[in-house]
Amino acid sequence: MAHRVVILGGGTGGTLTANRLRKRFDRDEMTITVVDHDDRHVYQPGLLFVPFGLSAVEDIVRPRHRQLRGGVDFRQSGIDRVSIADNEVRLSDGSTLGYDVLVVATGAVLVPEETEGLVGPGWMEKVFTFYSPEGATALQGALRDIEGGRIVVNVVDMPIKCPVAPLEFCFLADWHFHERGIRDRVELTYVTPLDGAFTKPVASAELAGMLAAKGINLVTDFNTGEVDGAGGRLVSYDEREVPFDLAVVVPLHGGAPYVARSPGLGDDLGFVPTDEHTMQSKAAPNVFVIGDAANVPASKAGSVTHFEGETVVENIVRFVSGEPLEASFDGHASCFIETGFHKAMLIDFNYDTEPLTGRYPAGIGLPLLKESRLNHLGKLLFEPLYWHSLLPGSDLPGIGALMPTAGKHLPAKED
Amino acid sequence: MSTTTIAAIEVELTDDGFLVRPEQWTEDMAPELAMREGIDELTPAHWTVLRYMRSEFFDKGTGPTVRMLGKTSGVSVKELYQLFPKGPAKVAARIAGIPKPRGCI
Numbered sequence: 001m002a003h004r005v006v007i008l009g010g011g012t013g014g015t016l017t018a019n020r021l022r023k024r025f026d027r028d029e030m031t032i033t034v035v036d037h038d039d040r041h042v043y044q045p046g047l048l049f050v051p052f053g054l055s056a057v058e059d060i061v062r063p064r065h066r067q068l069r070g071g072v073d074f075r076q077s078g079i080d081r082v083s084i085a086d087n088e089v090r091l092s093d094g095s096t097l098g099y100d101v102l103v104v105a106t107g108a109v110l111v112p113e114e115t116e117g118l119v120g121p122g123w124m125e126k127v128f129t130f131y132s133p134e135g136a137t138a139l140q141g142a143l144r145d146i147e148g149g150r151i152v153v154n155v156v157d158m159p160i161k162c163p164v165a166p167l168e169f170c171f172l173a174d175w176h177f178h179e180r181g182i183r184d185r186v187e188l189t190y191v192t193p194l195d196g197a198f199t200k201p202v203a204s205a206e207l208a209g210m211l212a213a214k215g216i217n218l219v220t221d222f223n224t225g226e227v228d229g230a231g232g233r234l235v236s237y238d239e240r241e242v243p244f245d246l247a248v249v250v251p252l253h254g255g256a257p258y259v260a261r262s263p264g265l266g267d268d269l270g271f272v273p274t275d276e277h278t279m280q281s282k283a284a285p286n287v288f289v290i291g292d293a294a295n296v297p298a299s300k301a302g303s304v305t306h307f308e309g310e311t312v313v314e315n316i317v318r319f320v321s322g323e324p325l326e327a328s329f330d331g332h333a334s335c336f337i338e339t340g341f342h343k344a345m346l347i348d349f350n351y352d353t354e355p356l357t358g359r360y361p362a363g364i365g366l367p368l369l370k371e372s373r374l375n376h377l378g379k380l381l382f383e384p385l386y387w388h389s390l391l392p393g394s395d396l397p398g399i400g401a402l403m404p405t406a407g408k409h410l411p412a413k414e415d
Numbered sequence: 416m417s418t419t420t421i422a423a424i425e426v427e428l429t430d431d432g433f434l435v436r437p438e439q440w441t442e443d444m445a446p447e448l449a450m451r452e453g454i455d456e457l458t459p460a461h462w463t464v465l466r467y468m469r470s471e472f473f474d475k476g477t478g479p480t481v482r483m484l485g486k487t488s489g490v491s492v493k494e495l496y497q498l499f500p501k502g503p504a505k506v507a508a509r510i511a512g513i514p515k516p517r518g519c520i
Contacts (some may be wrong), residue, residue, distance in 0.1 A: 157480070157481070157482050158480070182493040221502065223491070223496075223502070225492070225496075237481075237492060237493065237495075238496055238500055238502075239500075252482070268483055268486050268487050269482070269483065273475075295519055392432060414417075
């Protein structure tokens with residue numbers, strides 16, 4: 001009998017998993033069903049550019065079902081809950097889907113309502129987020145109209161999708177106001193709960209230097225307790241305040257709501273406890289997790305999801321064949337950081353190695369942790385690769401799942 | 416990494432002040448570790464948080480973040496900041512003798 005694979009979520013992880021499995025198994029060996037509540041696949045890295053008029057939402061959204069190979073069933077429905085004990089998913093319309101293998105790929109959702117005041121007065125008027133299509137579009141209007149004042153970019157708390165995106169927003173805003181000739185009338189401030197510009201030391205120092213060079217203020221260790229839209233201020237739990245005329249906030253993130261309704265599946269934030277090397281969930285052996293939905297200590301980013309894909313698919317193959325899983329995922333992440341003025345930086349790291357300087361993927365390659373035009377072109381080129389290579393499940397030329405070290409300036413090993 | 420004596424036991428601390436070996440920790444160490452964080456007296460509410468941090472760490476392999484603590488410890492985030500003004504998750508982890516919570520990547 002054919003193995004029944006149900007994949008919850010038709011975003012980056014769900015789509016590439018479905019397509020890679022479809023290439024490995026014929027229909028009489030495996031049925032593959034992808035469930036999602038809508039048919040809009042958003043190229044999320046594109047959201048960053050929308051507020052600056054460099055991209056439009058309709059250009060970065062395509063139908064989910066069109067990204068799936070023939071022979072993958074797409075079911076458009078909300079998810080009520082997963083019953084691990086019964087190997088069954090109950091959909092919002094009351095129908096059920098039985099599975100032999102379940103893949104959780106429903107990502108992370110924004111929960112702005114968990115922060116006091118954030119969705120209160122001023123929301124979508126002077127307090128925005130670019131992490132949703134609606135927010136990014138509304139912010140475009142606000143940025144266009146602004147003639148000066150205090151703009152704050154605030155991360156409420158980790159984890160967030162693409163931890164470099166708010167920094168990129170700062171750099172692009174700096175560029176945007178330069179181009180308009182009003183940079184001197186705009187005060188830009190980056191407000192983060194971290195103790196530096198970024199999570200990892202070498203990159204954090206490098207990025208803090210870039211903020212300073214561009215005249216962007218950095219406020220650290222700021223745990224946002226309240227966003228007072230009417231009064232125009234961020235208030236931290238330890239009672240510090242940062243005033244603003246316009247706030248760009250990255251709200252708290254959680255797992256998809258059905259995770260919390262599914263006994264034994266998720267943690268307190270709705271993410272799914274997952275083995276960080278095999279991508280098998282800790283909830284049940286026949287449940288695998290890919291992408292932002294997993295609680296693994298890697299960045300919530302498309303590149304991570306892409307690299308996890310190889311491990312997830314290989315381990316599903318092994319699981320249905322009764323073979324031991326391979327612990328092959330190393331936490332590899334690779335992120336372009338737009339820095340404005342047609343330039344970008346690239347960082348590449350994994351669980352054990354922080355982002356370092358050097359070149360990627362080897363001695364001759366893109367410069368790491370350093371601004372260059374080449375990296376900006378890389379970021380632009382990535383979008384067609386995303387739709388035409390990554391989602392269909394092809395390997396990207398020269399980019400392997402394991403983090404390369406050949407071109408990196410590694411620190412001397414301590415004994 | 417540095418070596419120091421706390422409650423008459425020699426322990427190793429990381430550069431940012433976390434105990435290297437959580438199993439070395441005893442309740443006697445907590446008041447002294449708290450003093451280093453500027454907390455003169457550990458109240459029952461402090462102890463609720465410290466014990467919860469340790470049980471979560473030994474259960475899950477990492478201490479909870481502030482947001483997790485607010486959701487699950489029974490102490491609200493506001494109160495957590497009153498108890499540990501310089502940042503509940505990190506400060507409480509240092510006093511509870513567990514590594515830096517790795518919530519933020």
